[in-house]
Amino acid sequence: MKTVLVVDDSRIMRNIVKATFSQLRIPCQFLEAGNGKDALKELQSQEIHLVLLDWNMPELSGINFLKTVRAMEQYKKLPIIMVTSEAAKYNVIEALKNGATDYIIKPVNEKMFFEKLSKVTI
Numbered sequence: 001m002k003t004v005l006v007v008d009d010s011r012i013m014r015n016i017v018k019a020t021f022s023q024l025r026i027p028c029q030f031l032e033a034g035n036g037k038d039a040l041k042e043l044q045s046q047e048i049h050l051v052l053l054d055w056n057m058p059e060l061s062g063i064n065f066l067k068t069v070r071a072m073e074q075y076k077k078l079p080i081i082m083v084t085s086e087a088a089k090y091n092v093i094e095a096l097k098n099g100a101t102d103y104i105i106k107p108v109n110e111k112m113f114f115e116k117l118s119k120v121t122i
Contacts, residue, residue: 001027001028001029002026002027002028002029002049002050003028003029003030003031003046003047003048003049003050004021004028004029004030004031004048004049004050004051004052005030005031005032005033005039005042005043005048005050005051005052006018006030006031006032006033006052007032007033007034007035007036007038007039007051007052007053007054007057007062007065008034008052008053008054008057008083009034009035009054009056009057009058010054011034013054013106014032014034016107016108017052017083017108018030020108020109020110020113021052021113021117023110024110024113024114024117026117028049028050031046031048034057034058035057035058035059035060036053036057036059036060036061036062036064036065036068037059037060038059039051039053039060039065040060040065040068040069043069043075048078049078049079050078050079050080050081050120051069051078051079051080051081052081052083053065053066053080053081053082053083053084053100054082054083054084055082055084055085055086055091055095056084056085056086062082062084063094063095063098066080066082066095066098066099066100067098067099069099070098070099076099079101079102079120080099080100080101081100081101081102081103081104081116081117081120082095082100082102082103082104083104083106083108084103084104084105084106085105085106086105087105101119101120102116102119102120104116
């Protein structure tokens, strides 16, 4: 079974993301982290197949997590989808330039989620 790491400082948002993902009937198990620092620990402790990542978080922001992970050879191909309320075009460009696989703007909806996930092989 594939493992998806949901990284967001809001427990409610993590639950919404997991529920939306589950509605798509994609069999997987979820791990959660409330910030980028905890997400790095999770990533390094077990095999993760997909990261769903918020931008604004304490300790280590999503964009800094992304930069850190992409600098590590073993995670160059790991699918990382930003799921964030940062909707400005420059944020999207910065995330994609730094290695985000895709970008979903909150609030998430099932259709958009499915479109983005269908492009990612997990």
